[in-house]
Amino acid sequence: MNLVWKLLRQHISIPQFAGFFFANLVGMTIILLGMQFYIDTQAIYQSEDSFMKADYLIVNKRISSMTTITGKSSAFTLPEVQDFCEQEFVERVGLFTSSAYDVKASFRLDEKTSFSTEMFFESVPDEFVDVKSDDWGYEQGSYEVPIILPRNYLDLYNFGYAQSRNMPKLSEGILGAIRLKIEISGGGARDEYEGRIVGFSSRLNTILVPQNFMDWANEYYVGTKTKSPTRLIVEVNNPTDERITTYLQDNGYETDQDKLDASKQTFLLRIIVGIVMGVGLVISILSFYILMLSVYLLVEKNSTKLENLLLIGYSPAKVSKPYQLLTIGLNVLVLILAIVVMMAVRNVYLEMFQTFFPDFETPRIMHTYIVGAGLLVVVSVLNIFAIRSKVMSIWKRKD
Amino acid sequence: MNTIVLDNTLPKVFAQVKDLKSEVWNHEITFEKEQLYLVEANSGTGKSSLCSYIFGYRKDYEGQILFDGADIAKFSTRQWVNIRKKSLSLLWQELRLFPELTALENVIIKNKLTNHQSRQQIETWFDQLGIADRMHAKIGRMSFGQQQRVALIRALCQPFDFIFVDEPISHLDDTNSRIVGELLTAEAKRQGAGVIVTSIGKHIELNYDKVLKL
Numbered sequence: 001m002n003l004v005w006k007l008l009r010q011h012i013s014i015p016q017f018a019g020f021f022f023a024n025l026v027g028m029t030i031i032l033l034g035m036q037f038y039i040d041t042q043a044i045y046q047s048e049d050s051f052m053k054a055d056y057l058i059v060n061k062r063i064s065s066m067t068t069i070t071g072k073s074s075a076f077t078l079p080e081v082q083d084f085c086e087q088e089f090v091e092r093v094g095l096f097t098s099s100a101y102d103v104k105a106s107f108r109l110d111e112k113t114s115f116s117t118e119m120f121f122e123s124v125p126d127e128f129v130d131v132k133s134d135d136w137g138y139e140q141g142s143y144e145v146p147i148i149l150p151r152n153y154l155d156l157y158n159f160g161y162a163q164s165r166n167m168p169k170l171s172e173g174i175l176g177a178i179r180l181k182i183e184i185s186g187g188g189a190r191d192e193y194e195g196r197i198v199g200f201s202s203r204l205n206t207i208l209v210p211q212n213f214m215d216w217a218n219e220y221y222v223g224t225k226t227k228s229p230t231r232l233i234v235e236v237n238n239p240t241d242e243r244i245t246t247y248l249q250d251n252g253y254e255t256d257q258d259k260l261d262a263s264k265q266t267f268l269l270r271i272i273v274g275i276v277m278g279v280g281l282v283i284s285i286l287s288f289y290i291l292m293l294s295v296y297l298l299v300e301k302n303s304t305k306l307e308n309l310l311l312i313g314y315s316p317a318k319v320s321k322p323y324q325l326l327t328i329g330l331n332v333l334v335l336i337l338a339i340v341v342m343m344a345v346r347n348v349y350l351e352m353f354q355t356f357f358p359d360f361e362t363p364r365i366m367h368t369y370i371v372g373a374g375l376l377v378v379v380s381v382l383n384i385f386a387i388r389s390k391v392m393s394i395w396k397r398k399d
Numbered sequence: 400m401n402t403i404v405l406d407n408t409l410p411k412v413f414a415q416v417k418d419l420k421s422e423v424w425n426h427e428i429t430f431e432k433e434q435l436y437l438v439e440a441n442s443g444t445g446k447s448s449l450c451s452y453i454f455g456y457r458k459d460y461e462g463q464i465l466f467d468g469a470d471i472a473k474f475s476t477r478q479w480v481n482i483r484k485k486s487l488s489l490l491w492q493e494l495r496l497f498p499e500l501t502a503l504e505n506v507i508i509k510n511k512l513t514n515h516q517s518r519q520q521i522e523t524w525f526d527q528l529g530i531a532d533r534m535h536a537k538i539g540r541m542s543f544g545q546q547q548r549v550a551l552i553r554a555l556c557q558p559f560d561f562i563f564v565d566e567p568i569s570h571l572d573d574t575n576s577r578i579v580g581e582l583l584t585a586e587a588k589r590q591g592a593g594v595i596v597t598s599i600g601k602h603i604e605l606n607y608d609k610v611l612k613l
Contacts, residue, residue, distance in 0.1 A: 006499070316476060
């Protein structure tokens with residue numbers, strides 16, 4: 001056995017180091033788990049609308065009983081749209097175009113189950129839809145139309161219909177493969193199209209088709225190009241800008257409340273996770289303190305041995321090394337165990353996530369590893385310097 | 400290292416003492432290689448302090464101590480580590496052995512650092528000094544006389560230009576004292592090193608080149 005280690009391991013207090021070990025393990029696990037949980041939950045929020053940027057607002061006029069009684073239009077007039085465009089917080093404004101023709105859609109799930117419904121289409125300018133241009137577009141003469149459906153439809157099926165009839169839950173991927181049969185009629189013409197679902201949106205409560213299809217179909221089946229839009233899609237430079245709320249209120253407009261709710265939830269979640277990680281950090285700092293106290297005590301108890309080693313020619317670096325390796329070893333062990341515990345807990349909640357969100361894509365764990373490794377490096381470097389300086393104080397003791 | 404010079408060196412505690420009679424303190428003394436010195440001292444005259452100063456262990460002195468003309472007060476940690484490993488050996492009066500280790504381990508822990516002596520040589524020395532049977536005994540269970548011999552072997556397990564032995568035979572009988580003297584001078588001669596022996600009474604009988612009264 002290494003003789004220096006044989007000397008320096010004297011007076012090592014197992015309970016003290018065990019205390020550090022478990023305290024640090026708890027602290028580290030809380031930090032890593034908090035972080036990974038945050039990343040994982042963020043993925044749920046973010047996965048909701050991959051093809052619609054977060055800083056888009058959907059604006060419509062408030063519909064009240066008065067509007068219904070007086071028959072006042074809920075559509076935006078041209079001056080109103082122009083006024084909106086001129087606001088400082090607005091980047092660009094897109095108009096919703098609704099279908100003037102009749103739409104009937106049906107699809108077959110299996111032998112027994114098929115759905116059929118009257119429906120409508122809407123479209124927004126293509127630059128507001130964040131889907132690969134190959135997927136989003138319509139070629140005249142083609143009988144295939146890409147469609148974006150509201151996620152509510154999927155939820156309605158999964159949590160309502162499928163649940164009550166013991167039918168399998170459908171993911172976005174599976175549903176994306178199913179073709180909708182679409183029947184469009186107007187102006188005496190009737191044609192069948194195939195609808196290809198390219199995505200689901202929880203922001204847009206409408207069935208979206210490409211703008212060029214809408215323009216063409218309105219012209220072809222009804223002969224009208226545009227109806228006044230009832231909804232606007234607005235890109236703003238900062239969704240939290242207070243001027244937006246004021247402007248909307250002053251003009252009697254409404255925006256999608258969901259998005260604000262989601263951001264509230266994210267905000268609260270961030271605070272909660274922040275507090276939890278803070279607690280973990282405090283525990284870790286305290287455990288680091290225990291470790292440093294233990295090492296200082298150990299160095300103090302072994303100071304004569306350390307001094308004699310230094311006097312027979314051992315360098316401070318060589319004498320510090322066993323204690324440095326000991327603390328680094330403990331830190332590495334703590335990190336590995338913390339990661340193992342974190343993964344175990346994560347697997348449990350990921351299972352729940354996947355039950356509720358069939359499309360949940362497990363985010364990478366890399367960020368958490370990096371943070372764990374970063375903490376390991378910081379703590380180890382602090383340990384190395386603290387031990388070294390303690391040994392140097394013995395070297396310099398003199399007099 | 401070829402010379403050690405004490406340039407008007409004086410322990411700070413002696414600064415106020417009037418009519419200090421010493422041939423070392425407050426003088427210019429030069430220790431050279433291949434010479435044999437005896438520093439005789441009475442109790443409390445700063446014998447161990449002298450060893451501590453030269454070994455860079457204490458700095459509570461006035462004046463200067465120079466190794467080859469360089470002031471040792473300015474040496475870095477790295478320089479001291481090198482000097483203690485390669486140029487200067489010291490047999491402490493209080494020995495500074497590790498009671499948790501065996502006699503042999505106490506020697507090996509030093510020799511591992513310097514790789515200077517063979518295991519065989521070390522065992523031969525244990526044998527010559529009459530403690531071969533105690534080689535694997537814990538230092539804490541050995542008499543002070545036996546420990547002194549272990550400490551001497553350890554002091555020889557490194558290259559050196561000067562070796563200081565602080566009362567090396569205070570607890571040894573005449574036969575063992577003679578053997579210690581022989582081993583010490585033989586190894587010093589082999590390395591061409593200077594030997595400085597301190598004593599407060601009983602000292603090794605050797606042909607000293609210079610005797611100084613501290």
